[in-house]
Amino acid sequence: IATYASAIRLCGNSRSLSAARRIRDHLVGNGWDRNTFLGNLLVELFGKCGSLDESRRAFERIATPNTYSWNIMTAAYTGNGNLHDARRIFAQMPEKDIVSWNAMMTAYSQARHFLPALDMFDKMPQWDVWSWNAIMRVYSLSGSLDTAKNLFDKMPQRTIVSWNTLVAEYAQKRHLGDAVGMFEKIPMRDMVLWNEVVMVFLDVGMANEAIELLEAMPQRDTVSWNTRTKAFVQIGDLVNAKRSFDSTPKPDLASFTTMVVAFSQQGKLRNAREMFDRMPCRDTVAWTAMVSAYAQNGHVNSARNLFHEMPEKNLVSWNAMVAAYGQNCDGATAVHLFRLMDLEGIQVDSISLVSALDGCSSKTALAEGRILHAAAVELGFDQD
């Protein structure tokens, strides 16, 4: 079991989907895929690769799934932005532990569904530091930074994550004074915090200072390297961005996707596609980035083909495709897709609406405009 486990983990590190499938087939062949521990690893592995079908099948093959199995299955869905199926799994779970509740609360929070997130918190049988950190973030994301700070002060325990969360929230909301104040009081500074500081420089348009700081840092992790690559992209230095990517010791999906977007923005569609093809495995984010790359460079048909090839689609992927049609003045198809989202069980958001409206400006018939207006009213966006 240990041998198989390490083999699966190796795939996870290299994020190689084909290697993952080979191991999976091997385990299916000898029946070890029914083992809970190994099955759990497979569920997680396919989830991380954005292959939710295979993840679910691995889950279904486990003879006696435990709470870990259920939680990993939930995480696979939430990690790919599939709130719908995550909820379903959560509801079906025979036994929920604190991890299940925390995961579901965070899933709502990330989807910006703050009321259900608060509801989860209230319904939880007990709370741990993770729950407190997560609820603190719900408040800050929903705009109540003061409430978040009050929570931070009153929380029964705090970890380094609590501190890092608040610094990041202050920084993102441009309360730089508060961010610095927090930073100075932090008892222990880790890599996450330093990466946050680098991001502050990038966010305020000081890319060169960000790069200098990164180079002065004693340690760098993959996030640091990715941020460095992004900094070069931001100053329009594609050559050094590519160099930064090539120097990244352990590139992950974000490293590749950053380059896909960078090439696309410079109109280098071929390079973008090469980067995409070189990825050992592709998650929903990567697929969506490539769909948008085609769309933004005027290749709507290629965008559509790739969209249909995607193994999993979430809200953002759909929005990207709606926008693709909108930007290319095919308002009718954009609206059609917009309505299809509903049928697919995707909860539309304001971006879906704006993207569909984009193509409506002149070419779309009045009837389609009415559909969107009705949707806007329903969503409560009619005042905007």
Next chain:
RNA sequence: UCUCUUCUUUGAUA
């Protein structure tokens, strides 16, 4: 020095 899952930093849509 990686006993499987949940919190904070980097990558996708307007």
